Amino acid sequence: MLKTLRQIASVGIASEPAPGPDETLRLREALQARILAVLGRALCVRAVDAGSCNGCELEIHALNNPFYNIEGLGIRFVASPRHADLLLVTGPVSRHMEIALRRTYEATPDPKLVVAIGDCACSGGMFGEGYASRGRISHVIPVDVAVPGCPPDPTRILTGILTALAGRSPSPG
Amino acid sequence: MREWRTRTVSPAEWRGAARDLAESGARLAALWASGGERGMPTVHAAFFTGTGALLLSLPLEDPATPYPGLEELFPCAARMQRAAADLSGVRASDPDTRPWLRHNAWPAAYRPLLDPPLPAAADPPGIEAYEFVRVEGEGVHEIPVGPVHAGIIEPGHFRFSVVGEKVLRLEERLGYVHKGIERRFTELPILEAHRLAARVSGDSAVAFAWAYCQALENLTDVAPPARAAWLRALCLELERVANHLGDLGALGNDAGFAFGLAQFSRLKEWLLRACAEALGERYLMNAIVPGGVRLDLTNAGAQRLHACVTSIAGEVARLRVVYDEHAGVRDRFTGAGTVTPRLAARLGLTGLAGRASGQAFDLRVDWPCAPYTELPVTKIGSRAGDVAARVAVRFDELAESARLIERIIAGIPSGSRLEAVGLPPPGSLGMGAIEGWRGPVLVALEAGPAGTIRRCHPHDPSWQNWPVLEHAIIDNIVPDFPLINKSFNLSYSGHDL
Known part of the structure; x- marks a missing residue:
């Protein structure tokens, strides 16, 4: 226990400081303000892998590490689409995941946002379309924002989430 | 060679x-x-x-x-x-003739790797029934899980037959992320398809790209320059450290110790940022190319990586003591998901999980390619076969990889990083095998005419290890499944292709 506490104390706070002149930090401030304006509470995100190579999942995991402090920004990942405001979908959509993706989308309450993560989700990427792949996410469900990159880093994923929220009008209260 | x-x-x-x-x-x-x-x-x-x-x-x-x-x-x-x-479309004599990778996306008579392309179907394919093995008896019930899981994980389906909390049987149904990778290979030029190989399983990009390039170099009789071989090993060991850091954090978390996830994910981010600064990418998806490597290591980059890996190794050693001394973590890890050495040998358990169950095999040691021939690796192992053993192997391998990275940085030869690769003779078959972080990754590459690919089969060690997970969970309780599953951390994409 003592070692645990010593480790916590010696590491200190890994979260990066809030607002500042850095572009990344401005993004964080803007995002938090936008989440509050649009939702008035935390943004609930459900990640769905519709056929990716798992590379984008690594960066979505990284987004959850202490450097990015997303819970501090008001973003939380949830276990069910029924609790989600926004779906983060990686792809391409394999034909075997097509029905599961449609059902996940249908289970997400309106109004819902969809952010496609990674080159494959945006365009089909290296895998393209074929007998087993439907290619980009928008071939299967409506997409609000597509974030390219192979894989896109956590800051770009955050930018994508902000961009999706920017298209939404603030909640009436 | x-x-x-x-x-x-x-x-x-x-x-x-x-x-x-x-x-x-x-x-x-x-x-x-x-x-x-x-x-x-x-x-x-x-x-x-x-x-x-x-x-x-x-x-x-x-x-x-x-x-x-x-x-x-x-x-x-x-x-x-x-x-x-x-x-x-070739069938073995095994009486189990159920489809495995094919659910419903193509008709049973269609052979995706041999037949001409099917016309694109507009409608999503209907769901095809799959005959799971039923367990019957008083109080037995089934728990279906997936394909969409609750966490940030790849999709797959697990069918548990349980009595109370105890698992009597687990049956896996994979193939959800089958996206036609092997057919896609045949549509790409042989000198460019290493990019697809790096995306077979994103967490093993270096291992697959290296295995692909090794197969191609084997076909064309090209030996990458010494500096390139050392840089490849640097990338492979960095990939191993990054994945072990991620898993050690996630394993702590699955044992109810969120502290572990916070600490290890912080160290992983540190490493990824050092990779981006020193080598140009957080994940080394584009590092390895036919004939050598695309990146180089500058003196400043070498210092940056060295400092980062040294500090990580020090912190991990401290965190290991914390894990070892934490009664709750120890209780969850010890005895969970045990695979005895005997069972592991019978089922062919391989790679990291195999080494935790007495299967002392590591390509870097037992059948090394350059530069491991001049870069001796200490083989890690345990015979306990439980979650604790798979955690211990990760800790030991992480320390060993950190040592190797320091050795590579200190001893990397100078010289060119790329050898020209010509087109292989049509019909020739080349093989590549690399010890990735999860286990041996294999690529079989058959050249077609004029720089095309006739056939490419990438093989992830998850093929060997997924069936063993079905045995590891028997007699454990359902709530321990996430922990046991994570202790193997097998690939869906690398398996489903």
């Missing part, structure tokens, strides 16, 4: 040859089918024989007659044979 021995056999000799290999302690590395010459399908089985490798090929005169299956000699062959039936 390492030599693959090859042997072509008849259907009558096939099983006997495999039996001899099994009795001599060889491991089945992969099994797949290719179109072969004259359109005649050929079944291939690759084996690691301790200090070498053998490729056994079985041309099928009559593809309609089932060939003798190897599933009784090498149980992990069963799913590979079912996949070959789905993709190439």
Whole structure:
């Protein structure tokens, strides 16, 4: 226990400081303000892998590490689409995941946002379309924002989430 | 250069040859089918024989007659044979004829790796029934999980048969992320498809890209310059450290110790940022190219990586004590998901999980390629076979990789980083095998005419290890499944292809 506490104390706070002149930090401030304006509470995100190579999942995991402090920004990942405001979908959509993706989308309450993560989700990427792949996410469900990159880093994923929220009008209260 | 021995056999000799290999302690590395010459399908089985490798090929005169299956000699062959039936239309004698990678995206009679493209279907395919093995008896019920899981994980389906909390049987249903990678390979130029190989399983980008390039270099008789080989090893060890850091954090979290996830994910981010600064990418998806590497290591980059890896190794050593001394963590890790060395040997458990169950095999040690021939690796192992053992192997391997990274940075030879690679002769078959973080990654590459690919089979060690997870969970409780599953951390994409 003592070692645990010593480790916590010696590491200190890994979260990066809030607002500042850095572009990344401005993004964080803007995002938090936008989440509050649009939702008035935390943004609930459900990640769905519709056929990716798992590379984008690594960066979505990284987004959850202490450097990015997303819970501090008001973003939380949830276990069910029924609790989600926004779906983060990686792809391409394999034909075997097509029905599961449609059902996940249908289970997400309106109004819902969809952010496609990674080159494959945006365009089909290296895998393209074929007998087993439907290619980009928008071939299967409506997409609000597509974030390219192979894989896109956590800051770009955050930018994508902000961009999706920017298209939404603030909640009436 | 390492030599693959090859042997072509008849259907009558096939099983006997495999039996001899099994009795001599060889491991089945992969099994797949290719179109072969004259359109005649050929079944291939690759084996690691301790200090070498053998490729056994079985041309099928009559593809309609089932060939003798190897599933009784090498149980992990069963799913590979079912996949070959789905993709190439060749069937083994195994009475389990259920499809494996094919759910419903293409008709049963269609052979995706041989037949011309199907016209695009507009509607999503309907759901096809799959016959799970039913467990019956008083109080037995089933829990279906997936394909969409609750966390940030790849999709797959697990069918648990339980009594109360105790798992009597787990049956996996994979194939959800099958996206036609092997067919896609045949549509790409052979000198460019290493980019697809790096995306077979995103967490093993370096291992797959290296195995692909090694197969291609084997076909064209090219040896990458020494500096390139050392840089490849640097990338491979960095990939191993990054994945072990991620897993050690996630394992702590699954044992209810969120502190572990916060600490290890912080260290992983540190490493990824150092990679981005020193080598240009957080994940080394584009580092390895035919004939060498695309990146280079500057003095400043070397210092940056060295400082980062040294501090990480120090912090990990401290965190290991915290894990070891934490009663709750120890209680969850010890005795959970045990695979005895005997069971591991029988089922062919491989890689990291195999080494935690007494299967002391590591390509870097037992059949090294350059630069590991001059960069000795200490093989890590345990015989306990439980979650705690798989955690301990990760800790030890992480420390060993950190040591290797320091050695590479200190001793990397100067010189060029790229050798020109020409086009391989059509019809030739080259092999690549690399010890990725999860285990041995294999690529079999068959050249077509004019720089095309006739067939490429990438093989992830998850093929061997997924069936063992079904055994590891027996008699454990359902709430321990996430922890046990994570302790193997197998690939879906690398398996489903």
